[in-house]
Every structure is written in C-alpha cells, then in structure tokens.
Amino acid sequence: MAEVQMDELQKRMIEELADLHEVPVGAYNFRANSKLAGRNTTANIDIVSKEDGSGIDIRVKAGTKKESVHIPVVISASGIKETVYNDFFIEDDCDVVIVAGCGIHNCGKQDSQHDGVHRFFIGKNSKVKYVEKHYGDGDGDGKRILNPVTEVYMEEDSAMEMEMVQIKGVDSTKRTTISKLKAGAKLVVHERLMTHGVQLAESVYNVDLDGDGSSADIVSRSVARDKSYQKLDLCIKGNAACSGHTECDSIIMDDGRILAVPSLEANNVDAMLVHEAAIGKIAGDQLNKLMSLGLTEAQAEEQIINGFLK
Amino acid sequence: MLELKNVSFEVDDNGDSKGIIKNLNLTIEDGKFTVITGPNGGGKSTLAKLIAGLIKPTEGRIYLDGEDITDLSITDRALKGIGYAFQQPVRFKGIRVIDLLRIAAGKELKVNEACEYLSEVGLCARDYVNREVNASLSGGELKRIEIATVIARNTKLSVFDEPEAGIDLWSFQNLTKIFEKMRNENKEGAVMVISHQERILKIADEIVVLANGTVKMQGPGEEILPKIIGTDAAVDACSMLS
Numbered sequence: 001m002a003e004v005q006m007d008e009l010q011k012r013m014i015e016e017l018a019d020l021h022e023v024p025v026g027a028y029n030f031r032a033n034s035k036l037a038g039r040n041t042t043a044n045i046d047i048v049s050k051e052d053g054s055g056i057d058i059r060v061k062a063g064t065k066k067e068s069v070h071i072p073v074v075i076s077a078s079g080i081k082e083t084v085y086n087d088f089f090i091e092d093d094c095d096v097v098i099v100a101g102c103g104i105h106n107c108g109k110q111d112s113q114h115d116g117v118h119r120f121f122i123g124k125n126s127k128v129k130y131v132e133k134h135y136g137d138g139d140g141d142g143k144r145i146l147n148p149v150t151e152v153y154m155e156e157d158s159a160m161e162m163e164m165v166q167i168k169g170v171d172s173t174k175r176t177t178i179s180k181l182k183a184g185a186k187l188v189v190h191e192r193l194m195t196h197g198v199q200l201a202e203s204v205y206n207v208d209l210d211g212d213g214s215s216a217d218i219v220s221r222s223v224a225r226d227k228s229y230q231k232l233d234l235c236i237k238g239n240a241a242c243s244g245h246t247e248c249d250s251i252i253m254d255d256g257r258i259l260a261v262p263s264l265e266a267n268n269v270d271a272m273l274v275h276e277a278a279i280g281k282i283a284g285d286q287l288n289k290l291m292s293l294g295l296t297e298a299q300a301e302e303q304i305i306n307g308f309l310k
Numbered sequence: 311m312l313e314l315k316n317v318s319f320e321v322d323d324n325g326d327s328k329g330i331i332k333n334l335n336l337t338i339e340d341g342k343f344t345v346i347t348g349p350n351g352g353g354k355s356t357l358a359k360l361i362a363g364l365i366k367p368t369e370g371r372i373y374l375d376g377e378d379i380t381d382l383s384i385t386d387r388a389l390k391g392i393g394y395a396f397q398q399p400v401r402f403k404g405i406r407v408i409d410l411l412r413i414a415a416g417k418e419l420k421v422n423e424a425c426e427y428l429s430e431v432g433l434c435a436r437d438y439v440n441r442e443v444n445a446s447l448s449g450g451e452l453k454r455i456e457i458a459t460v461i462a463r464n465t466k467l468s469v470f471d472e473p474e475a476g477i478d479l480w481s482f483q484n485l486t487k488i489f490e491k492m493r494n495e496n497k498e499g500a501v502m503v504i505s506h507q508e509r510i511l512k513i514a515d516e517i518v519v520l521a522n523g524t525v526k527m528q529g530p531g532e533e534i535l536p537k538i539i540g541t542d543a544a545v546d547a548c549s550m551l552s
Contacts, residue, residue, distance in 0.1 A: 221403075249403075283400075285396070285398075285400045286400050286402060288364055288384060288400075289396060289400040290413060291383070291384040291385045291388065292362055292363075292364075292384050292388050292392075292393075292394045292396075293388060293410075293413045293414045293459060293463065294385060294388040294389050294413070294414075294416055294463070295385065295413060296385050297385070303405065303409075303413065304402065304405070306404070307402055307403060307404030307405035307409070307442075308403050308404050309404070310404040
C-alpha cells in the first residue's frame with residue numbers, strides 16, 4: 001500500500017471534504033498542491049495517471065460490487081492554478097461509491113484556482129453513487145476559485161446518484177454538469193449550495209434524456225446570504241419517452257440575490273417533464289415556532305438553514 | 311399564574327383602528343385546566359399570540375408569576391416557562407421530529423426519551439422520530455407532534471390554540487384523550503386550551519367565554535357549560551361533520 005504523506009492542515013481538509021478520518025479502505029488517490037500524495041488500487045479498481053500528466057483514469061472492472069473510490073484534492077499553497085481531468089470508466093454490472101472533493105486553504109495574496117473536469121462513463125446495469133464536496137478556507141486576500149465540470153454518460157439501465165455540496169468558503173464558482181442517458185437509465189442529483197460574503201456561484205445542468213424509460217430528478221437547494229449571488233440554470237431535454245423533474249428551492253437572506261432559470265425542452269410527445277422553482281426568505285412562522293421552543297432568533301435561523309441544506 | 315391587566319390589541323383597518331382585544335382582564339391559575347371559548351372572531355387566537363409574545367399589546371400589561379413579561383421576546387417568554395402550540399403547525403424542510411423534540415426539551419434527548427413524548431400523543435414513535443416535519447405528514451399527525459413539542463418543554467403555562475382545527479373527526483376523538491390525560495395528571499402547571507368542543511369544555515376546571523374582545527363569562531366549568539351548550543361557543547363533535 002502506498003504511503004500517504006499529508007500535513008495536519010491537509011488532513012483536516014480531507015476530513016472536511018470526504019468525511020474521512022483516516023486512510024480509506026478501497027481505492028484512493030490523494031492530490032495535494034498539484035502533486036500526488038498517495039494512491040491505492042484494488043484488484044477491481046485501477047487508477048493510472050494520464051500520460052500527459054493532466055489527470056487520472058479510474059477503471060472499475062465489470063461486476064465490481066460494494067467498493068469505493070476516494071479522490072480528494074487539497075490546495076493549501078497560494079497562487080496555484082490547475083485544471084485536472086479525471087475520467088471514470090465503470091464497466092457493466094458494477095455497484096460502487098465514488099467520493100471526490102476539493103478544498104482550498106488560501107492564506108496568501110494570490111488567487112488559487114482548481115478546475116476539475118470529471119467524466120463518467122457508466123456501463124449497462126451499473127449503479128454509481130457519487131459524492132462531491134467543495135470547501136474553501138483561509139484568511140488571506142487571495143481568492144478561492146473552483147470551476148468543476150462533471151460529465152455523465154449513462155448506458156442502458158444504469159443508475160447514477162449524485163450528491164453535490166458546496167457550503168461557504170469558495171469565492172467564485174461555476175459548476176457545470178452535463179449528462180446523457182440511454183434507455184432505462186436513471187439520474188438523481190441532490191445539490192446543496194450556500195454562498196456568503198460577496199461570493200458568486202453559478203450552477204448549470206444540461207441533461208439529455210435520449211432513451212425510452214430514462215429519467216432524471218434534479219433537486220437543488222441553496223441559501224444565499226450577505227451580498228452573494230447565485231445563478232441556477234437547470235435544463236432537461238426529453239428526447240424520448242422519458243420523465244424528468246427539476247426543482248430549485250432557495251432561501252435568500254440579507255442582501256443575497258438569486259436567479260433561478262429552470263428550463264424544459266420536450267422533443268418527443270411521450271416526454272413528461274416538470275419543473276418547480278421557489279425563492280424566498282425564511283418563513284416568519286418557522287422562526288416563531290423555534291423561538292417559542294426557547295431558541296434565539298439567530299439559533300432558530302441556524303437550525304432552519306441546517307435542516308434545509310441537509 | 312398568568313395575569314393580563316387592561317390588555318388591548320388594536321389593528322389598523324383601512325385607516326381606522328379596530329379593537330381585537332378590548333381592555334381585557336384575565337387570570338389563568340396554576341394547577342387548573344382552563345378552556346377559552348367563544349364565537350369565531352372573538353379574539354381567542356389573538357389572546358394566545360399575545361401570551362406567547364408573537365404580538366405585543368397596544369395597551370396593558372401581562373404578568374407571569376408577578377413578573378411583567380409584556381416587553382419580553384418570544385424566546386425570553388419561552389425560557390420563563392410559557393409553552394405555545396400553534397393552531398396551524400409549522401412545517402420544516404430537513405428538520406426531523408426528533409430534532410424538534412430535542413429543541414423543545416432543551417437537551418440531547420435519547421431516542422427512547424423522544425419516544426415517550428410521541429406515545430403520549432398517540433403516535434407510534436418508531437414510525438415518526440426520524441420523519442421530517444414537512445408536508446408528507448397529515449394534518450392530524452402534525453397536530454400531535456405540535457402538542458408533543460409543548461409537552462416536551464414541561465412548562466409552567468401551556469397554551470394550545472384550537473387543537474381541533476384542521477383535523478378530521480376520527481383524529482379529533484383521539485386527540486381529546488390526550489387532553490383528558492393532561493387534565494387528570496396536571497398538578498402544578500397551568501393549561502390553557504382554546505376550543506369550541508364540548509368534550510374539551512366538559513373537562514374544564516374553568517371556562518372563559520371570550521366574545522368581541524372581552525370576557526363575557528368566566529367561572530367553574532360545571533357552572534358555565536350549561537349556559538353555553540348549544541351556542542357556537544360549545545359544539546358537539548358531530549357538528550364538525552356538517
């Protein structure tokens with residue numbers, strides 16, 4: 001097994017990112033300050049660096065069940081700008097969990113930027129759970145910039161469940177998720193987003209339901225505090241007898257601003273598409289109820305936001 | 311003991327001031343089960359909100375055990391020992407029943423402790439502790455959970471605003487048992503229930519009839535109930551069907 005070398009700060013950030021308190025069981029690839037900090041492969045899961053050094057390929061053999069892959073990235077030096085390409089090749093009949101995430105701790109004056117491009121090729125009947133967390137930290141003037149791109153290509157009867165979480169700390173982000181689904185494939189996305197300060201966050205989804213019986217359910221919950229701005233752009237195209245649902249549910253606080261642009265395009269008479277969008281401040285009766293149980297207004301707000309983003 | 315002295319609450323009605331509560335004097339005594347009844351629009355829910363602190367009186371003072379609480383916030387009143395069950399229970403996204411009970415109890419409740427509060431209101435705890443307090447719960451379920459949060463607080467004064475409102479007859483029949491039990495087991499605290507229901511009025515130690523923002527009648531249950539039976543201050547359960 002490869003030796004993992006990380007300093008305390010990097011360890012703490014890995015914990016924040018991946019809920020990992022130690023080196024995980026299964027395959028992993030840790031990247032710290034643009035360098036490989038540790039890697040482990042298993043009999044069924046192989047991780048290899050791309051020849052041009054731009055990222056890694058993760059290959060999961062057909063029939064692999066109940067295994068996991070962790071690929072956290074930590075940037076703790078100021079002034080790093082990188083674009084990383086990670087490709088996941090999941091063969092047929094697999095059932096795996098993939099945990100990714102990026103943490104930037106920027107105490108310096110220069111901007112730090114990590115643009116990760118994750119591409120998933122999911123084989124027939126395979127089931128993938130993908131968890132991605134983004135986290136920013138540090139008190140320098142340098143900005144923490146993350147622009148993740150996720151592409152998901154799904155073969156027949158495959159299933160993908162994605163948990164996308166970005167809570168505070170990231171100054172500027174543009175998140176793009178593209179997916180194409182063949183017959184019987186199923187995509188479920190839960191996105192949680194919280195911005196504060198003067199942060200800008202943009203989240204774009206483009207999902208093509210190309211095969212009969214394919215379905216997508218994309219639910220985005222977000223909170224914009226202080227003077228932050230969010231743009232949520234969720235688009236589903238129904239190109240077959242399919243079903244799609246998008247939901248943007250947002251809380252605005254202080255001087256936060258949110259633009260929600262859910263859109264649907266039906267290109268087949270049997271496509272069933274639904275979207276919902278709601279933006280509003282915390283309901284007064286919710287605050288009153290929790291205050292009547294003895295919480296202060298600030299504590300009540302915290303409980304409501306924590307629940308909402310759970 | 312809760313005392314309201316010369317309490318008025320006025321709202322602006324297209325430039326005119328309209329009195330909802332008018333110079334009201336009322337005492338809710340410890341150890342008693344007091345039912346507030348009266349016609350719709352008589353000011354009952356407004357009275358409950360004034361006590362819980364959701365609204366402030368335009369005139370008059372409110373005292374809890376002799377201490378003036380008129381200017382205290384909802385939170386401070388809650389911490390002083392006032393519990394309040396909303397007429398329309400509030401829904402939350404992502405907050406579970408156990409979370410709400412923990413907040414109410416003000417401590418880290420174990421699951422089996424939370425279960426006791428739920429069985430108190432006739433809910434099978436195992437099915438409910440981890441449910442979110444959201445629209446997936448029925449009106450009757452939300453009402454019971456609302457009542458459980460007030461029981462969990464173990465307060466000096468518990469105010470229940472129309473527990474029968476918005477629920478079906480079947481759920482209501484079961485709900486009255488909770489109040490019968492509360493009445494029989496209550497020794498020290500004061501319980502104040504706003505209700506039109508005969509079954510609730512029958513177990514009242516004290517009945518207060520509120521109409522047009524003032525106390526129209528007040529006295530022991532057995533004395534007041536015969537005077538109001540058949541009026542819209544006291545309806546039997548079947549009238550909920552009509």
